[in-house]
Each structure stands twice: as structure tokens, then as C-alpha cells.
Amino acid sequence: MSEAEDATKVREFWERAAASERDEQGLRPVARDPFLQEAVEAGMERWLDSRAKVADIGCGDGYSTLRFARNVASIVGVDYIPKFVDRARDEARQRGVSNASFRTGNVLDLEPIRAEEGPVDIAISIRCLINLNNWDQQRQGMEQIARTVRPGGLWLVSEGWSGGLRGLNELRKHTTLPPIVAAKYNVLIEREQFEAVATSFFKIEAYINLGFYLVMSRVLQPLVELPYPARHDHPINQLAANLQDGCSDSTLFRDCDYAGIYVLRRNGV
Numbered sequence: 001m002s003e004a005e006d007a008t009k010v011r012e013f014w015e016r017a018a019a020s021e022r023d024e025q026g027l028r029p030v031a032r033d034p035f036l037q038e039a040v041e042a043g044m045e046r047w048l049d050s051r052a053k054v055a056d057i058g059c060g061d062g063y064s065t066l067r068f069a070r071n072v073a074s075i076v077g078v079d080y081i082p083k084f085v086d087r088a089r090d091e092a093r094q095r096g097v098s099n100a101s102f103r104t105g106n107v108l109d110l111e112p113i114r115a116e117e118g119p120v121d122i123a124i125s126i127r128c129l130i131n132l133n134n135w136d137q138q139r140q141g142m143e144q145i146a147r148t149v150r151p152g153g154l155w156l157v158s159e160g161w162s163g164g165l166r167g168l169n170e171l172r173k174h175t176t177l178p179p180i181v182a183a184k185y186n187v188l189i190e191r192e193q194f195e196a197v198a199t200s201f202f203k204i205e206a207y208i209n210l211g212f213y214l215v216m217s218r219v220l221q222p223l224v225e226l227p228y229p230a231r232h233d234h235p236i237n238q239l240a241a242n243l244q245d246g247c248s249d250s251t252l253f254r255d256c257d258y259a260g261i262y263v264l265r266r267n268g269v
């Protein structure tokens with residue numbers, strides 16, 4: 001399959017996903033693991049500022065955007081699927097959130113967003129770049145985000161880190177569990193490559209390590225559940241997510257962390 005066909009398939013996947021609020025397992029298609037999503041959002045929330053103008057790139061249904069809206073001056077959610085943008089706008093209207101707006105836009109070209117919104121104090125991206133076809137496009141997306149953040153501003157980013165998935169599969173090798181295979185529309189990112197490009201625009205201010213949660217939910221819970229399949233809404237995941245909060249600053253299971261959050265500070269002032 002060519003990359004052009006890949007891109008069409010990924011877009012079709014998100015267009016279908018945008019048509020329904022929940023999938024067949026009752027989970028949000030944009031964030032199927034509710035406890036992981038909670039850990040990511042809570043980790044990012046601490047870096048928000050009530051005076052900040054924020055952009056949430058690849059915002060999907062806008063639920064996280066609307067959560068972040070409570071802690072900032074204004075936020076724009078951007079997604080390339082118009083149906084998600086419409087749904088997010090409706091949700092904002094229903095909840096009476098007036099400082100959040102939503103726009104259709106592509107992370108590969110954020111110029112129209114910059115033209116409308118100007119530079120932002122904080123950019124957020126949660127699992128957006130992993131939908132792009134290859135590292136070249138991911139690097140382009142990173143550059144686009146960097147150009148959207150004002151000097152001294154922040155980029156809070158949780159994507160899919162390939163080393164973390166390898167680490168989890170190393171652990172699973174010692175069990176009867178099969179390896180986890182990344183979703184076929186996701187291109188996970190090597191952290192070293194990411195950091196090499198990120199540090200030409202940003203300083204790494206912090207890294208929030210989610211390895212503990214991932215080991216508990218992707219290794220321990222599936223073992224406890226055998227022969228039944230693992231579940232994203234399992235009480236072990238909930239417990240692990242609660243405990244995760246206390247070990248985000250440690251390096252515990254960092255080699256199994258495929259979803260950790262980089263806090264990046266834009267160069268210049």
C-alpha cells in the first residue's frame with residue numbers, strides 16, 4: 001500500500017470514528033483507555049496557566065480541549081476531520097463553555113490557524129502526530145507546531161513512543177501474553193529522533209513518565225484476567241492510575257512508557 005493510500009485510510013478511519021461518540025465496547029474512539037487519558041490530561045493540566053492562549057492540535061471530540069478550557073484564558077481545538085470539529089463545537093455550546101473554539105485544520109500546515117489565531121502561549125498534542133504516514137511528515141508536523149508557539153511558550157505533547165512499546169513487549173515475553181501490536185494506522189515515534197528535532201526549537205523542561213500505569217494495565221492486568229481479554233475499564237487500571245500520580249517524576253518503568261508527556265519550552269524570548 002502506498003503512503004497516499006495509507007493517508008486516505010487513516011482519514012477514513014477518523015471520519016468513521018467521528019460519526020459515533022462511543023465504539024462497540026462503549027469507549028471513546030479518540031481515547032479508548034479512559035484512565036490513561038485521565039493521567040495524560042492531569043499531567044498536562046498542571047502546566048496550564050489562567051492567562052494562557054492555547055491550541056489543542058488533533059483535538060478529536062474536544063473533550064480534553066473543554067477540560068483544559070477551565071484552566072486557561074482561551075483555547076482553540078484543531079482537527080482535520082470537520083465532523084469532530086462540529087461535534088466539539090456542539091459539546092462546548094451544550095456545556096456553556098465560552099472560551100473554547102474549534103477549527104478544521106491539518107497539523108501538516110498550521111499557517112491558516114496561525115493567521116487566524118496568532119502565536120499561542122501553549123500548544124497541546126495528544127496522539128496526533130502518530131497518525132501521520134512517516135517520520136518526515138511527523139517532523140513537518142513538529143515544525144508546524146513549533147512555529148505556532150510563541151518564544152518562551154510551551155508544547156505539551158504525549159504521542160506514542162516506540163521504545164516504550166518495545167519495553168512492554170520485553171516484559172510480556174516472560175509471560176504467556178502475546179506482543180502488543182500498534183494499531184495499523186499509527187506510526188509510533190522513536191524518542192531519540194523526536195528529541196533531536198524537538199531540541200532544535202525547544203528546551204526539554206520536564207518529562208512525565210507514565211511507565212508504571214502502562215506496566216500495570218498492559219502486563220499485570222492482562223495476566224490477572226487470563227484467559228479473558230484485558231479491559232481498559234478494569235479496576236486494576238483505575239488503581240494503577242491513582243498510584244501513577246505519585247511516580248510520574250520517577251524513572252520507574254520508563255523503558256515501558258509509550259505515552260509519557262514532554263513539557264517543551266520554546267527557544268527565544
Ligand SMILES: C[S@@+](CC[C@H](N)C(=O)[O-])C[C@H]1O[C@@H](n2cnc3c(N)ncnc32)[C@H](O)[C@@H]1O
Nearest residue numbers: 014030058059060079080106107126127128131
Ligand atoms: C487518537 S485521537 C486523539 C484526540 C484527542 N487529542 C484526545 O486526546 O482525545 C487523534 C486525533 O488526531 C486527529 N488527526 C489525525 N491526523 C491529523 C492531522 N493531520 N491534522 C489534524 N488532526 C489530525 C484525528 O482526527 C483524531 O481526532
